[in-house]
Amino acid sequence: MNKETLLKIENLHVHYGGVKAVDGVSIEIDEGEIVALMGPNGAGKSTVLKSIFGLAPINAGKILWHEKTIKPVSHEIVKMGLAFVPQGRRVFTHLTIEENLEVGGFVIKDKSLVKNRIAEVMDIFPVLKHKRKNKSGSLSGGEQQMLAVARGLMVDPKVLLLDEPSLGLAPKIVKEVFEKIHEINQKRQTAIMVVEHNIKSLLGIAHRAYVLDKGQVVITENHPKSLMTGDRLEKVFLGKI
Amino acid sequence: MNIIPQIVANSLIAGSIYALIALGFNLVYGATRFVNMVPGALAAIGGYTVFFLFNRLGLNIYFSVIAGVVVAGFFGYLSDRLVFRKLRSHKASNLVSFVASLGIFTMLQALISILFTSQFQSVLSVTENPKTYQILGATFTWVQGLIFITSIAAFVSLALILKKTSFGKAVRAVSDDEEVSKIIGINTNRLISWIFFIGSCLIGLSGIFIGFDIGINPTMGLFIILEGATASIIGGIGNVYGGFLGAFLLGFVENFGILKIPGEWKPAIAFGLLILFLIFKPEGIMNKKK
Ligand SMILES: Nc1ncnc2c1ncn2[C@@H]1O[C@H](COP(=O)(O)OP(=O)(O)O)[C@@H](O)[C@H]1O
Ligand SMILES: [Mg+2]
Numbered sequence: 001m002n003k004e005t006l007l008k009i010e011n012l013h014v015h016y017g018g019v020k021a022v023d024g025v026s027i028e029i030d031e032g033e034i035v036a037l038m039g040p041n042g043a044g045k046s047t048v049l050k051s052i053f054g055l056a057p058i059n060a061g062k063i064l065w066h067e068k069t070i071k072p073v074s075h076e077i078v079k080m081g082l083a084f085v086p087q088g089r090r091v092f093t094h095l096t097i098e099e100n101l102e103v104g105g106f107v108i109k110d111k112s113l114v115k116n117r118i119a120e121v122m123d124i125f126p127v128l129k130h131k132r133k134n135k136s137g138s139l140s141g142g143e144q145q146m147l148a149v150a151r152g153l154m155v156d157p158k159v160l161l162l163d164e165p166s167l168g169l170a171p172k173i174v175k176e177v178f179e180k181i182h183e184i185n186q187k188r189q190t191a192i193m194v195v196e197h198n199i200k201s202l203l204g205i206a207h208r209a210y211v212l213d214k215g216q217v218v219i220t221e222n223h224p225k226s227l228m229t230g231d232r233l234e235k236v237f238l239g240k241i
Numbered sequence: 242m243n244i245i246p247q248i249v250a251n252s253l254i255a256g257s258i259y260a261l262i263a264l265g266f267n268l269v270y271g272a273t274r275f276v277n278m279v280p281g282a283l284a285a286i287g288g289y290t291v292f293f294l295f296n297r298l299g300l301n302i303y304f305s306v307i308a309g310v311v312v313a314g315f316f317g318y319l320s321d322r323l324v325f326r327k328l329r330s331h332k333a334s335n336l337v338s339f340v341a342s343l344g345i346f347t348m349l350q351a352l353i354s355i356l357f358t359s360q361f362q363s364v365l366s367v368t369e370n371p372k373t374y375q376i377l378g379a380t381f382t383w384v385q386g387l388i389f390i391t392s393i394a395a396f397v398s399l400a401l402i403l404k405k406t407s408f409g410k411a412v413r414a415v416s417d418d419e420e421v422s423k424i425i426g427i428n429t430n431r432l433i434s435w436i437f438f439i440g441s442c443l444i445g446l447s448g449i450f451i452g453f454d455i456g457i458n459p460t461m462g463l464f465i466i467l468e469g470a471t472a473s474i475i476g477g478i479g480n481v482y483g484g485f486l487g488a489f490l491l492g493f494v495e496n497f498g499i500l501k502i503p504g505e506w507k508p509a510i511a512f513g514l515l516i517l518f519l520i521f522k523p524e525g526i527m528n529k530k531k
């Protein structure tokens with residue numbers, strides 16, 4: 001099972017003034033994997049994802065795509081085959097569902113391909129089909145999260161980065177979102193990196209897990225299910241590491 | 242004689258000019274979210290470009306107008322490229338951006354005064370174009386007719402572009418959430434420069450029309466920004482449709498207002514309306530309450 005490594009982050013450092021938000025993080029994601037990136041609030045999870053898209057001030061470190069160093073410029077990164085769904089369900093509230101998906105395919109030159117992709121992602125998230133002409137600001141939290149993920153899928157990414165997709169959603173909806181993530185991974189072979197604060201059910205679908213604390217990787221686990229039991233995670237969250 | 246039709250016509254013409262200003266102002270405001278003074282100076286640049294090419298050099302009027310629009314657009318683009326893009330990358334506050342725009346505004350005004358003196362200049366003298374039209378008891382010149390038609394055409398084209406094209410959807414996305422627009426692969430800096438160009442073209446056109454209708458002087462920009470901002474706030478700031486509506490509302494309120502109040506108080510009417518809106522409906526006509 002030697003899968004190719006798609007994205008690799010090597011020894012990343014990000015400082016905000018005096019705050020070392022990310023302090024020497026190295027992580028990677030291989031073809032077809034679901035990777036969980038967990039850790040307490042303020043651990044630096046979002047900053048790691050933002051760095052890949054050039055949205056955080058990188059002090060040191062490298063980002064590699066297919067083993068080649070790349071410059072984190074967001075519109076270039078998207079064209080390579082990465083998509084990022086940031087924390088907080090940030091849909092374009094003044095645009096309709098359909099328009100959100102259309103701009104999600106902004107980098108695709110062939111507009112008939114955009115149409116096909118919209119149909120595809122609407123099959124994954126049927127709720128979006130029924131409300132396609134509605135302004136996305138009028139959707140429920142769960143629907144907005146689905147739309148944000150669907151918008152990310154418009155470019156048919158090789159790697160999808162999801163930042164806290166469960167944030168602020170009811171447990172039932174969280175379960176649904178995770179099922180969709182699993183389904184996308186299984187059916188489309190999309191590699192997915194999911195950032196979550198402390199949602200153990202994520203470990204059930206992940207192939208690998210990293211736990212971040214204070215800007216550093218404190219656990220790397222190739223058998224994430226093993227973290228679901230025992231107290232290794234609790235120790236991190238209670239600050240005992 | 243019934244003067245109401247004439248006042249309606251005057252309101253529509255004033256509204257048309259305000260509408261061009263508000264369209265340009267709202268486009269730029271929507272994408273950048275700070276009150277930018279530069280467009281005011283760009284209106285003067287549009288007007289003076291036409292004055293120079295048409296009145297001084299005697300070039301063709303249509304060529305001069307197009308050149309005036311493009312020159313204004315180009316200066317708008319430059320202001321973004323050289324200054325505002327840098328401020329964005331530093332995440333400068335709105336106050337800092339406003340002050341920078343005030344600096345550029347003042348500089349451009351000074352440049353115009355140096356080149357053309359601070360005298361009032363008329364671009365088209367009425368005697369050159371005596372042709373007038375009568376509709377339903379209102380009299381207007383062909384230039385005024387042209388102003389009205391152009392303004393409506395500009396609005397319809399802009400609305401169609403924003404609604405239908407992928408460029409237009411990207412513009413709306415950037416106005417909604419700039420960071421996420423970047424994340425989905427929009428080169429936001431390039432897009433915002435285009436928005437500056439287009440918005441500045443519209444404002445330049447308004448300056449040219451003011452030159453045709455009344456005349457120009459280097460400090461006309463302040464009035465333009467105030468009227469444009471008022472129309473935008475009334476209609477719903479950052480909302481292109483709202484700004485258009487607000488512009489005509491402002492035109493009507495001002496022109497009907499001076500029936501009862503002496504003409505020199507016209508700006509006071511605009512500000513009265515602005516203050517009423519700021520107190521009772523700060524989100525404007527077209528924007529939803531936050
Ligand atoms: N734009 C910013 N400016 C200053 N500090 C920031 C900024 N973004 C994040 N931080 C700080 O960096 C650290 C990591 O934040 P973040 O990556 O958002 O953590 P997480 O996503 O794990 O909750 C925190 O201490 C946070 O306060
Ligand atoms: Mg976070």
